[in-house]
Amino acid sequence: MKTVVVLVACVLGMAVARPDLHTHLYGAQVLRVVPEEAAQVYYLKGLQLQNYFDFWTEPRAIGSPVDIMTTAFQIPLLKHTLTHVGLEFRTMISNVGELVAQQKAAREGARASGPLSLDWTSYYDYEEIMAWLDTLATEYPELCTVEEVGNSYEDRVMKLLKLGKGGADKPIIFIDGGIHAREWIAPATVTYIVNELVTHSDTYDDLLSNVNFYVMPVINPDGYAYTFTDDRLWRKTRSPTNSVLGCRGADPNRNWSFHWNEVGASDSPCSDIYAGPEPFSEVEMRNVRDQINKYADNIKSYLTFHSYSQLWMYPWGYTSDLPEDWQDLDDLAVAAVEALTAVHGTTYEIGSSTNTIYAAAGGSDDWAKGEAGVKYSYTIELRDTGRYGFLLPEDQIIPTGEETFEGVKVVANFIRDTYSP
Ligand SMILES: [Zn+2]
Incomplete structure (x- = not known):
């Protein structure tokens, strides 16, 4: 071999x-x-x-x-x-x-005639998503605040949306997406979930009064922007490396410090799973880390969205050993997936990252649990199972959002029932 x-x-x-x-x-x-x-x-x-x-x-x-x-x-x-x-x-x-060309043409056609506001019938670029967050803060000031929490390597402003009305002492669910640039359905789904909560805030009054959602829809801004302008299938960040070939970027989901680079990552700057020269070498991941650390006492669940493969996974990713409380995480994942599947029949696999997918150290979910002490830490790989892979057609954004929202609601209700004073 x-x-x-x-x-x-x-x-x-x-x-x-x-x-x-x-x-x-x-x-x-x-x-x-x-x-x-x-x-x-x-x-x-x-x-x-x-x-x-x-x-x-x-x-x-x-x-x-x-x-x-x-x-x-x-x-x-x-x-x-x-x-x-x-x-x-x-x-x-x-x-x-x-x-890629077909989907690009369809997107540009829709954009030419469509409204500037998001409607989840197409994918939106970084600037559009950030502008939309600002709109939420303006239109729903009693529900939403937006904070600038640092800049990317290429100087894009990164923003944190705080959504809730119960006050700062309530338990927090921290949600992010887009750590891998090409996984476009992740930011689309995260923004869909936010939109549902905000525009139906009466329906979710009890939830929003007892749980805070802290959301960063696109945590790899440069990579994400690059997938719109240059390479639709780019995965990593865009920072320079010491590669003589000019290869750029680290895999931001191999860049976190918990058991960094022990397994399932590469030392080669040209690799798509390059761990980076050191833990947290990527400024974007430092920015997210700082926000999680800042609120770690109140964050009870961390949800990080990826695609594709339809998996709902919990730590550990660095070892096939399970966390002591794995049964708690598994039980909640089973309940969430049951609600997700009930919407459109989409099936998910559940398990620890290593046992479900593969051993890979340096992931954000392992760090959130292992370092920040967030008990219910999950990596969710959204649709599909490979028919389109990263090139998931736009007409699947809303169905993906609908079903995923049901799963997230199960987590949110559980966090409210378990932790809200
Ligand atoms: Zn990913």
């Missing part, structure tokens, strides 16, 4: 890791393989660390599908490589660039 990894490395010895140009997506494909033995899982993990292919989902276990994007140029090489280790593949997306 190892020899094949070496072979790939040699063949592509001169190759540069994924170029930033949007054009690298034209003719690109996403292939799915399902490893059937441990050696194949091991092989795929090695292949991922070579940085030649963009792993949309990570190798986790026997029987769990792995989606790999390859440039048009490298399709024959990837197919040959997979075949060589006995992995059958099927094509999930036959032309990534074409799909």
Whole structure:
């Protein structure tokens, strides 16, 4: 097995890791393989660390599908490589660039005629989402305040929305999205949830009087902006690295200090799972960390939204060991997913990160529980299961928001019942 990894490395010895140009997506494909033995899982993990292919989902276990994007140029090489280790593949997306272009055209068409306000029929860029937060603070001053909590590497202002009317001593649910730039459904869903609470505040009066929601919809602003302007499939931050190849950015969800870089991350600045040169090297993650620390005594739940795969996960991500109170986290996750599934029949897997997905240290959910002491810390991987992956069509934003809101409400009601004085 190892020899094949070496072979790939040699063949592509001169190759540069994924170029930033949007054009690298034209003719690109996403292939799915399902490893059937441990050696194949091991092989795929090695292949991922070579940085030649963009792993949309990570190798986790026997029987769990792995989606790999390859440039048009490298399709024959990837197919040959997979075949060589006995992995059958099927094509999930036959032309990534074409799909990106189609969705971009549809979005621009909608934007040309549509209102400036968000309506969740298309995806919105960073400036639009931040402007919308400010609008909430203006239109619902008794419910919403917005604070500037720092700047990104490229100097974008990061904002924290505080939503609630019970006063500062109430328990807090801290919600974020968009840590991985290309996972557009995450900020869309987080803003959808906020909008539901704000525009139906009478319905949720009891909840909003007893629980505070602290929300940062897009915590990787530079990466997110870059997915709109340059590379739709960008994942990381945009900070410079020491790479001679000019590779930029760290994986912000490998950058947190709890068991940083112990497993499931890379030291290579060109890798999509680059942990960064040190814990909290990324200013955006320091900004979020500072807010969580500031309110840690009152934060009872941390919800961080990703896509895709439909998973509701709790710590730990750095080890297959479970937290002592894992049963509490599992029980609440089961209840939340039950409510989520009841809306549109969307099924989710539940479990600890390591046992559900793969071991990966340096994640924000592990840090929130392990360092900040937030008991109910969850990473939620939204729709879908790979038909579109990160390129989830806009007409799925509202259904995703509807079902996820039901799950979040279960968590929120539980936090109110358990912690509100
Ligand atoms: Zn993610």
